Amino acid sequence: MAQIEVRDLQITYDTPKTGERFTAVEGVTLSVEAGEFVTIVGASGCGKSTLLLAVAGLVPVSGGTIAIDGRTVTAPGPDRAVVFQEASLLPWRSVLGNVKFGLEMQRWTRDDRTERAMRFIRMVGLANFADYHPHQLSGGMRQRVNIARALAVDPKVLLMDEPFGALDAQTREVMGDELLTIWEREKKTALFVTHDIDEAIFLADRVVVMGRNPGHIKEIMRVDIPRPRHEDVLDSDLFNGYRKRLRAHLAEDMASMHLVEGAQA
Numbered sequence: 001m002a003q004i005e006v007r008d009l010q011i012t013y014d015t016p017k018t019g020e021r022f023t024a025v026e027g028v029t030l031s032v033e034a035g036e037f038v039t040i041v042g043a044s045g046c047g048k049s050t051l052l053l054a055v056a057g058l059v060p061v062s063g064g065t066i067a068i069d070g071r072t073v074t075a076p077g078p079d080r081a082v083v084f085q086e087a088s089l090l091p092w093r094s095v096l097g098n099v100k101f102g103l104e105m106q107r108w109t110r111d112d113r114t115e116r117a118m119r120f121i122r123m124v125g126l127a128n129f130a131d132y133h134p135h136q137l138s139g140g141m142r143q144r145v146n147i148a149r150a151l152a153v154d155p156k157v158l159l160m161d162e163p164f165g166a167l168d169a170q171t172r173e174v175m176g177d178e179l180l181t182i183w184e185r186e187k188k189t190a191l192f193v194t195h196d197i198d199e200a201i202f203l204a205d206r207v208v209v210m211g212r213n214p215g216h217i218k219e220i221m222r223v224d225i226p227r228p229r230h231e232d233v234l235d236s237d238l239f240n241g242y243r244k245r246l247r248a249h250l251a252e253d254m255a256s257m258h259l260v261e262g263a264q265a
C-alpha cells in the first residue's frame with residue numbers, strides 16, 4: 001500500500017447562484033509512495049489545487065476516497081503540512097516565532113522548540129534572520145520560512161501549491177534546488193503543484209498531468225533523471241523529451257483558453 005492512496009476521487013463545490021453542484025475533480029486515482037516526489041501540472045482551473053486541498057483535508061470529499069498510510073482523510077492532520085503560494089506567516093511574530101508556532105501545537109518543551117525551529121531555519125539559510133519579522137523579508141525569504149515551518153512539525157507528507165509561483169524566475173530556480181537538497185535529506189513524501197513545466201520535471205519522480213472539464217488525470221509521466229540533479233540537466237535531450245511531452249498535453253488545453261505563463265486561477 002502506498003503512503004497516499006487517492007481512489008476514484010470526486011470533488012464538487014456549491015454554486016450558490018444556480019443551486020447546482022459544480023464538479024471540479026472526477027475519477028482521480030493516484031498512489032504516491034513514501035519518499036516519492038510527485039508534481040502536478042495542468043492548465044488553470046483543472047483542479048490541481050482542489051486535489052491538493054482534498055489530500056490536505058481542507059476540502060471535503062464528495063466521492064471516492066483519500067487515505068494516508070491506510071487511514072481515510074476526513075480533516076487536516078499533523079501527518080500533512082501545506083505550503084501555499086502566499087507565505088501565510090504571522091506578521092507579528094519573528095521568523096523564529098513563526099517556525100516555532102507549529103511546534104507549540106505539539107508536545108515540545110520550550111528549549112526543544114527553539115532548538116528544533118532554529119535547525120530548520122538554518123536549513124533554509126535564514127540563520128541570520130531569525131529575529132526578523134515577515135515584512136522585513138523578501139518574497140523568497142518568506143517562502144523559505146514557510147517551508148521551514150512546514151518541515152519543522154515533521155509531517156510525513158508535504159503538500160505544496162505553487163509555492164514558488166509568486167517568485168521571480170531566478171529565485172524560483174534557486175528555491176527549487178534548495179527544496180530538492182532538503183527533500184533528499186528529510187525523505188518526505190511530496191505532492192507539488194506548479195504550472196511551470198521545467199519545475200515540474202526537475203523536481204519530480206513522476207509528473208501528473210491534469211486536464212479540465214471536469215478535472216481529471218490525463219497522464220502520469222515518470223522522470224528517469226538520476227539524483228542529485230543539477231541545473232545543467234535542463235539542456236539535456238532527455239529533459240527536452242519530457243518537456244515536449246508535457247507541452248503537447250498543455251497545448252491541447254490552452255487551445256481552448258487564454259493561458260498566460262504565470263497566470264493564476
Ligand SMILES: Nc1ncnc2c1ncn2[C@@H]1O[C@H](COP(=O)(O)OP(=O)(O)O)[C@@H](O)[C@H]1O
Nearest residue numbers: 013014024043044045046047048049050051265
Ligand atoms: N471554493 C470553490 N467554490 C466553487 N468553485 C471552486 C472553488 N474552488 C475552485 N473552484 C473551481 O473548481 C475548478 C478547479 O479549481 P482549482 O482546483 O483551483 O484549479 P487549479 O488549481 O488547477 O487552477 C475551477 O473551475 C474553479 O473555478
Ligand SMILES: [Mg+2]
Nearest residue numbers: 048049050265
Ligand atoms: Mg491552483
